Amino acid sequence: MVTDMRIDFAPLEGITTYTYRKLHHKYYGGIDRYFAPFISPGPGQGLSVKEVRDILPENNGGLRVVPQLMANHAPTFLAAAKVLAAYGYQEINLNLGCPSGTVAAKKKGAGFLAYPEELEAFLEEIFADHEVAAGQIGISIKTRIGKFSAEEWPELMQIYNRFPLQELIVHPRVQKDFYRNRSRWEAYADARRESRNRLVYNGDISTVEEYLRFCSQFPDEEAVMLGRGLVGNPELGEQISRIQNGEDAKALDGKRLRAFHDELLEAYCELMSGERNVLFKMKELWCYMAVMFPDSQKTEKRIKKAAHMREYKEAVNAMFTSPEGGQGRIL
Ligand SMILES: Cc1cc2nc3c(=O)[nH]c(=O)nc-3n(C[C@H](O)[C@H](O)[C@H](O)COP(=O)(O)O)c2cc1C
Incomplete structure (x- = not known):
């Protein structure tokens, strides 16, 4: 087991607001980065006051935050990414995981995964941007493994492999699963073998025991992202850190x-x-x-x-x- 495992807090729209993140950080340790819930800008629209408030550095003081965008139109994505970069963010995360039916119907979130050619063209346009190409703005992706079936995953991975992502966060469910069924570890194992990008696993790690089970299957991971489990038990990051340092996890305080x-x-x-x-x-x-x-x-x-x-x-x-x-x- 890697002893300095990085633990990222997953974005949960409506829950991990800047207020929540700030107070979580005040009361609890163990978290490396907090991913902010998605911002979904429309073409030609800037960010709303509410969206800016959530990522404004003074509202996120002291935390390492990664903002997230959901888009399927490269100029819209890039315009919003540059606004975020101007606030000092060097990594922008692209949401390709949201399973919501209305989002997917708009070809966004996990719905975009059903259109691999368009997705590839979208990423090409983003990575051709001179600020992205020069590494001034890093792009990471948080993805599911397909829209309908895990059979889509190899092709999606090949697409991701063509781009120098800051990291690829994989939640190994398909859009149609929503949150049903278990995360498909075999698809994550495929990513481990095939991915040229740095990987982060996400999904269903809600207890120290589940974390340890994951580590026994994937002993060389450097980072995991935790969502619902951390909201349920805000001390989970600390408990995991304690276990890694050979201490007792301790009961929740x-x-x-x-x-x-x-x-x-x-x-x-x-x-x-x-x-x-x-x-x-x-x-x-x-x-x-x-x-x-x-x-x-x-x-x-x-x-x-x-x-x-x-x-x-x-x-x-x-x-x-x-x-x-x-x-x-x-x-
Ligand atoms: C209420 C709710 C809101 C979510 N909002 C977002 C979001 O804004 N962006 C995103 O990438 N994922 C979002 N997710 C997905 C989580 O980040 C995470 O990928 C998922 O819950 C699986 O991880 P977990 O089992 O550790 O919770 C949301 C999930 C839930 C339940």
């Missing part, structure tokens, strides 16, 4: 999780208008975090049903303190 949660809630209350919007945001987090509280289904339901802040806070309090959700019983 409930007090720290509570403090992180409370500060995030406070920050969203300040930033967002309307209790409903804040509650929506926080409840989404609990879809992932509740797994850390064994036998907490009832309390989780209370959180999800909370219509007002007072109810929400009481339910969260119960999650952290009552026997069925509670403190000391966190995994």
Whole structure:
């Protein structure tokens, strides 16, 4: 097992906002880079105020952030990439993984993978840009392994091999899987054999045990990207680092999780208008975090049903303190 494994935080649209990223970094270590959720600029449109706010360096102070674009039109991609580069970002990530039906129908995200010739022409145009060609703007890709079937993967890999990517992040599912089925490790093994670009694995590593299982299969990896598992257990990066250093992973620290949660809630209350919007945001987090509280289904339901802040806070309090959700019983 590589001892200095790099751990990147995957982008989760709507969840890993700049507020979330900043507070995660304040409370937890173990993460090398935070990938920002995708920005999808339209032709001739710049970035919106909201999109700029998310990647603005002063809102991301102290973190290593990689912004992500989703596009299928090279001039649109390049124009947005240059705006991001002007904010100081040297690596721009291209999203070829989003499985959403509406996105795929527009030939974007994982939907673009069904058009390999167009994808290749798109990449050719991007890499012909003089700033990209000169290495002033690095391009990385986060990809699924196909639209319909893993049989598409060898051709896609050949295309990626033609370009000097900063890195190729592989989430080995096809678009049609959405998040169903397991990640296809055999497709990642193919990438390990064939890829000329530096690889990063992503998908379904949500516990230290899953991480160790992955490492036993792929002992020479230098980096992994974690998404839902880290949102569920914000300490996962630290736990993995501890294991790598030969220490005990240690149980999740409930007090720290509570403090992180409370500060995030406070920050969203300040930033967002309307209790409903804040509650929506926080409840989404609990879809992932509740797994850390064994036998907490009832309390989780209370959180999800909370219509007002007072109810929400009481339910969260119960999650952290009552026997069925509670403190000391966190995994
Ligand atoms: C709610 C949600 C939002 C996501 N948003 C993005 C996104 O903006 N960009 C992206 O590349 N992937 C996005 N993803 C995919 C994740 O980055 C990641 O590839 C996927 O969850 C698999 O990794 P995991 O099993 O470690 O979570 C999203 C996934 C979820 C569940």
